Amino acid sequence: MSWNDWIVLIRLFAPSLKTAAALSLAGSMVGLFVLLRGEALMALALPQVVAIGAAIALRYELEGWKSFPPPIAVALAALVYFVLAKRRGIGAWVLPSFYVAGMCLSFLLIANKGQEVSRMQTLFTGIDVAVTDERALVVPPILLLVAIVCAGLWRRWLLIAQAPAAAELAGLNPRRWDALFLLLLTITTLLGTDSLGIVMVLSMLFLPPATVLPWAQRIPIALVVSGILSLIFLAAGFVLSNQMNWPLSQTIGGVGFVALVISHVLAHVLA
Amino acid sequence: MLIDVRDAVFGYGEREVVRVNALQLRAAQALGIFGPNGAGKTTLVRGLSGLLRPLRGSVQRQAALRIGYLPQYRAIDLNWPMSGLDAALLAISARRRFGWIGSQKRKAREMMERLGVAHLAPKRFATLSGGQQQRILLAGAMASGPQVLILDEPTDGLDVHSREKLLGLLKEFAAAGLAVVMISHEIEDLTCLCDTVARLHPADDPEHPAHVEVITPTMLTLQVTGAAS
Numbered sequence: 001m002s003w004n005d006w007i008v009l010i011r012l013f014a015p016s017l018k019t020a021a022a023l024s025l026a027g028s029m030v031g032l033f034v035l036l037r038g039e040a041l042m043a044l045a046l047p048q049v050v051a052i053g054a055a056i057a058l059r060y061e062l063e064g065w066k067s068f069p070p071p072i073a074v075a076l077a078a079l080v081y082f083v084l085a086k087r088r089g090i091g092a093w094v095l096p097s098f099y100v101a102g103m104c105l106s107f108l109l110i111a112n113k114g115q116e117v118s119r120m121q122t123l124f125t126g127i128d129v130a131v132t133d134e135r136a137l138v139v140p141p142i143l144l145l146v147a148i149v150c151a152g153l154w155r156r157w158l159l160i161a162q163a164p165a166a167a168e169l170a171g172l173n174p175r176r177w178d179a180l181f182l183l184l185l186t187i188t189t190l191l192g193t194d195s196l197g198i199v200m201v202l203s204m205l206f207l208p209p210a211t212v213l214p215w216a217q218r219i220p221i222a223l224v225v226s227g228i229l230s231l232i233f234l235a236a237g238f239v240l241s242n243q244m245n246w247p248l249s250q251t252i253g254g255v256g257f258v259a260l261v262i263s264h265v266l267a268h269v270l271a
Numbered sequence: 272m273l274i275d276v277r278d279a280v281f282g283y284g285e286r287e288v289v290r291v292n293a294l295q296l297r298a299a300q301a302l303g304i305f306g307p308n309g310a311g312k313t314t315l316v317r318g319l320s321g322l323l324r325p326l327r328g329s330v331q332r333q334a335a336l337r338i339g340y341l342p343q344y345r346a347i348d349l350n351w352p353m354s355g356l357d358a359a360l361l362a363i364s365a366r367r368r369f370g371w372i373g374s375q376k377r378k379a380r381e382m383m384e385r386l387g388v389a390h391l392a393p394k395r396f397a398t399l400s401g402g403q404q405q406r407i408l409l410a411g412a413m414a415s416g417p418q419v420l421i422l423d424e425p426t427d428g429l430d431v432h433s434r435e436k437l438l439g440l441l442k443e444f445a446a447a448g449l450a451v452v453m454i455s456h457e458i459e460d461l462t463c464l465c466d467t468v469a470r471l472h473p474a475d476d477p478e479h480p481a482h483v484e485v486i487t488p489t490m491l492t493l494q495v496t497g498a499a500s
Contacts, residue, residue: 036351155360155370162347163361166340166412168322169421170365216352217395 027204048102126197306471339417402433
């Protein structure tokens, strides 16, 4: 492909690429703390839960902005359920159930509706997703805000994880900060899943931070490198997917996983 | 008087865990908390610090009392990438809006200098020894300027040299006016540092709360060694 062909292609996919870039940054920043806080299961379950809301929207043929409330309502309900379960010490039991429920209920809600089933499969696989211009105006700024808030509060996440008693004595409520973090994660997965599909969200949440962490000395540097890596994965995935005629989300995931393996092997060898 | 407890019972919901007839904490006092596992040491400390309201009785605290907490180095999750300075800034960040440190780094660096761990500021916290980690955390806790410092088994797992060094530093701070509240199983540590010990005696009936006896460290040694012999 010539440079002109690439420019035409980038213009054609501009709304999707813009949204994917914002998701890369938000996902890689939030994902770093997801891994450190040991909340990977929550991150895996949330996109599945969002799919239930998307299925409700499909079932009732809600279009445009009307398609937003069901995924938001379902994600918030799941979040409240999880926070309450966590307080009772059974959070880890609830999350796998969310994962299964998302996979089952989302398809049951649209059973026997061929076109909707096809759209739901698109949401799960991330193949052939396209972001509209309207959505590309709304979603990226929100995701960038999530990235900024998450990165700006890095010392707070560190404190709540390492010395919750010191936080409490200083008048902070660790549970509220936990809930805020989960809210940031929910917004990322909600907007990312609804716009670009589950595969892209999970790739950006897990792969860049997991690639960086074996080398990281401090959190701010890890955040910056994780963000840069996520954009590199996106760019490499975009180029490769077009050259090889592969689906974009899966190509990004594949590129990210190869980088992760190389990073871990090198870290092990050089240690 | 920094903290004054009178006829108080601490617990959760309907469950009474610890009963205290009288317990006071003054500036420059080092109070040890001693008792078997499950007796309610943490509950007592939460009650003293104000994180737990008494079910009955009264707890008076000096207005705007600044209470610091020294996390146990073993409780730190070493998977988090952080430098020695990041670890020292934990306590300060707790009192700053959104955890933003700003010019407060200087205070932590000065305290690290005083405790002889300034050279460890850029090192990765996970690579340091237990004694170094605990001194960095102490520097951070002290840099936040507490009037009362709470410590939970601070010497647990430390070698003899690190233990002596830590207790020596705590003695210095106490002599300078800091009130120390230390939970410990180590009678030697309590004898070395504390002037008063709150010993928890669990009730025979698990339905009833443990009661607190306020004694001297010497009395504690006699009680424990006497019971052992």
